[in-house]
Amino acid sequence: MEGDGEEEGGLESLLKWGRELGVSDSFPPETAAQPRSASCLGHTLSVSDFREAGGRGLGAVREVRKGELVLKVPKSCLLTTERLLMDDQCLSAAVKNRPSLSSAQILTVCLLYEVGKGKKSWWYPYLKNLPRSYSTLPTFRQFGVEAFQVDDAIWVAKKARWKAEAEWKEAHALMEELKFKPRLITFNSWLWASATISSRTLHVPWDEAGCLCPVGDLFNYAAPGGDLAESNNITLTRSLQVKSLSHEEVEYNSKPEQLDTLSQRLTDGGFEESVNAYCFYARQHYVRGEQVLLSYGTYTNLELLEHYGFLLDNNPNDRAYIPFEPGVSSCSSWPTESLYINQGGEPSYALLSTLRLWATPSNQRRSVGHLAYSGSQLSPQNEMRVMHLLLKCCNTVLQNLPTSIEDDQRLLCSLNQVDGIDAPVELLDVFLKLGAEGGAFLESLGLRSRASVAESMSWKIERALERWKSAVQWRLRYKRTLMDCITYCSNVIDSIHSPGPLQMECAD
Numbered sequence: 001m002e003g004d005g006e007e008e009g010g011l012e013s014l015l016k017w018g019r020e021l022g023v024s025d026s027f028p029p030e031t032a033a034q035p036r037s038a039s040c041l042g043h044t045l046s047v048s049d050f051r052e053a054g055g056r057g058l059g060a061v062r063e064v065r066k067g068e069l070v071l072k073v074p075k076s077c078l079l080t081t082e083r084l085l086m087d088d089q090c091l092s093a094a095v096k097n098r099p100s101l102s103s104a105q106i107l108t109v110c111l112l113y114e115v116g117k118g119k120k121s122w123w124y125p126y127l128k129n130l131p132r133s134y135s136t137l138p139t140f141r142q143f144g145v146e147a148f149q150v151d152d153a154i155w156v157a158k159k160a161r162w163k164a165e166a167e168w169k170e171a172h173a174l175m176e177e178l179k180f181k182p183r184l185i186t187f188n189s190w191l192w193a194s195a196t197i198s199s200r201t202l203h204v205p206w207d208e209a210g211c212l213c214p215v216g217d218l219f220n221y222a223a224p225g226g227d228l229a230e231s232n233n234i235t236l237t238r239s240l241q242v243k244s245l246s247h248e249e250v251e252y253n254s255k256p257e258q259l260d261t262l263s264q265r266l267t268d269g270g271f272e273e274s275v276n277a278y279c280f281y282a283r284q285h286y287v288r289g290e291q292v293l294l295s296y297g298t299y300t301n302l303e304l305l306e307h308y309g310f311l312l313d314n315n316p317n318d319r320a321y322i323p324f325e326p327g328v329s330s331c332s333s334w335p336t337e338s339l340y341i342n343q344g345g346e347p348s349y350a351l352l353s354t355l356r357l358w359a360t361p362s363n364q365r366r367s368v369g370h371l372a373y374s375g376s377q378l379s380p381q382n383e384m385r386v387m388h389l390l391l392k393c394c395n396t397v398l399q400n401l402p403t404s405i406e407d408d409q410r411l412l413c414s415l416n417q418v419d420g421i422d423a424p425v426e427l428l429d430v431f432l433k434l435g436a437e438g439g440a441f442l443e444s445l446g447l448r449s450r451a452s453v454a455e456s457m458s459w460k461i462e463r464a465l466e467r468w469k470s471a472v473q474w475r476l477r478y479k480r481t482l483m484d485c486i487t488y489c490s491n492v493i494d495s496i497h498s499p500g501p502l503q504m505e506c507a508d
């Protein structure tokens with residue numbers, strides 16, 4: 001846990017523990033080789049540090065084909081509420097008396113209860129390798145929240161923390177009944193446990209809270225593309241599911257000639273009743289040394305931050321929302337969540353059709369509704385009004401935000417350099433040079449002098465810095481999307497003013 005004094009590492013002991021319990025990356029198992037190195041699970045996967053995508057993750061130690069089974073974790077290794085209650089009468093009796101708690105709250109309490117057993121816990125090799133801290137949205141304090149700048153994001157971040165706080169208070173009596181050690185009953189410990197669950201659980205059919213899956217939770221994330229067929233197959237780790245395979249199918253899977261057929265229908269992973277294990281499949285071909293990634297589902301950057309504590313600069317599923325005058329959204333029956341701008345700057349289908357209706361005189365909307373809903377342009381004049389409105393709205397948002405794209409780029413650059421500074425006294429000078437926001441950062445941590453920086457625990461500064469950086473990355477990405485939308489609108493306006501030869505022909 002955050003600032004905890006427990007020893008680091010022990011990854012080798014986690015892999016050894018997992019192997020002994022049947023966690024395997026070698027199929028069929030008879031040919032399973034001894035692991036090639038201590039960081040290797042067996043035949044296929046090895047734990048490495050992938051700095052550019054997620055840090056600690058699983059890499060391929062051989063060529064892996066699309067659709068291939070790459071990891072199997074038996075049910076006996078899954079940390080679930082069901083399993084923990086079965087192993088502990090006292091916990092089971094106390095939990096039964098609290099039917100009003102959600103399944104996620106119960107798993108959070110169970111996880112903390114298990115952590116409280118220390119080295120005596122059967123799960124100790126797994127628990128000691130969990131991250132010490134998280135930067136998911138509920139962990140953001142006031143400074144980090146305000147750094148988002150955009151009202152919607154600030155609201156989402158505040159709500160995430162309030163929700164975590166309310167859930168912790170509701171679970172307090174149960175934790176007291178279970179005689180939790182004082183440090184485990186704190187809100188910070190709750191944040192740690194609930195972030196562990198939010199960012200690492202996989203879907204299981206018998207419990208909404210999901211399961212913690214040793215070794216299986218080391219896969220880092222790659223966003224599913226815009227491809228509908230692909231995203232249909234995917235739900236996230238928090239509810240990751242694929243079509244189950246029978247035992248025969250799993251065996252069949254190990255035959256190379258079958259892999260191409262299998263790759264048509266397999267993505268990522270899921271719990272398979274027939275083999276009583278969590279199974280993970282390669283979603284693409286991997287060469288040796290490449291990181292094997294998993295899709296946890298389709299998320300915007302804000303959702304990734306909320307549940308997983310990171311965001312992607314290049315996220316095909318990101319969405320930017322901007323405020324419109326109240327009459328706009330009521331012009332169509334599209335839900336408000338569908339009225340957004342894609343990461344490339346294009347308005348969503350629903351937003352375009354809504355704006356086209358808005359730009360139509362109200363007494364004519366009924367007669368052109370079918371055209372607007374089918375995605376058609378209504379007229380060049382109508383399209384011009386739409387593009388001008390969108391462009392104006394994006395400009396207004398950008399002008400009203402406290403910093404520009406260039407300011408944020410400079411700030412992010414400086415924050416990335418701070419990462420390399422070890423001496424606390426130098427840190428103070430660097431933050432002071434970052435202007436008002438740098439000053440506010442120091443103030444938020446109560447750091448007013450070199451001495452206070454030197455005395456402060458470096459992990460505390462590091463975490464706060466990480467959250468600040470995430471918020472700046474998020475707002476920079478948001479502003480870039482709005483700038484791209486302005487370019488998109490300008491291009492459409494230009495093309496209407498001076499139509500290309502094809503458009504002229506069509507108009508004739």
Ligand SMILES: C[S@@+](CC[C@H](N)C(=O)[O-])C[C@H]1O[C@@H](n2cnc3c(N)ncnc32)[C@H](O)[C@@H]1O
Nearest residue numbers: 053054055056199200217218219220221308310
């Ligand atoms: C299921 S865990 C994956 C393993 C994790 N890296 C670890 O060290 O235990 C999910 C967490 O990994 C990190 N992560 C996963 N994919 C990432 C990515 N593409 N970029 C940045 N961080 C990522 C995030 O911290 C996320 O909450």
